Amino acid sequence: MAPFEDDYVPTLKILLIGNSSVGKSALMLRFTNDMWAPEESSTTIGVDFKVKMVMVGGKPYKLTVWDTAGQERFRTLTKSYYRNAQAVLVVYDITNRATFEELPRWLKELEANTASDIVKVLVGNKLDKDSSRAVTTEEGEDMADRYNVGFLEASAKSNTHVKECFMEMVETIIETPTLWGQSTTGLLLPRGDDILELEAAREENGGLSLCQC
Known part of the structure; x- marks a missing residue:
C-alpha cells in the first residue's frame, strides 16, 4: 500500500487570514513550493489553496493550505472557509x-467563526x-499574549521561520485530540470533508491564480 494514498492519509486544513498585501500568498507558496511570490503579483480574489504532503513522527499528512483575500469586499465569501479549519495563521x-x-x-472574527480548540x-x-520595521517584536508578542495565540516573525522572501510557522501548528494539531474524529476503520480523520470542500472551492473560484495578498 502506497504511504500517501488518499484513503489512508489524514488531511489537515490550515487557513491564512489578514489584511491585503501582508504576504499571505507568499508564505503559502514558500511553504508548499519553496518559491518566492514577487511583490508585484496580483491580489487574491476570494480564496486560493495549495496542497503539501509532510511527514510527522514517521507518518504522512496531507496539508490543505487556504489563502483568503484580505479586501473588505470579500469578507462574506471568505468567512465560509473557516469551517473545519484546524489551524489559522x-x-x-x-x-x-x-x-x-x-x-x-x-x-x-476568528474567534466568532471557529472552535475554541483551533490552533x-x-x-x-x-x-x-527589518530596517523598515513599524511594529516591534515586543508589540507582536503582547498582541499574541492578549489573545492567547502563538507568535512568530517570518519572511517569505528570505524563507526565515516559514517552515516553523506551519510545522509547529501541524504538530500541535496532531497532539490535540478534540481536533480529530475517528473513522470506522480506526483511522484518524479531520472534522468535516475537506476534500469535497477543495473541489467545491476549485469550481466556485475558477482556478484562481496565486498572488501576494
Missing part, C-alpha cells in the same frame, strides 16, 4: 502598522525588511 506586515492595528478585528498563530511577515 493571522498575518500582518511588520513594516505596515495599519495591518497590525487591524489584528483585533481579525482575531475577533492560532500570529505571524509578523516581511522580517527581511
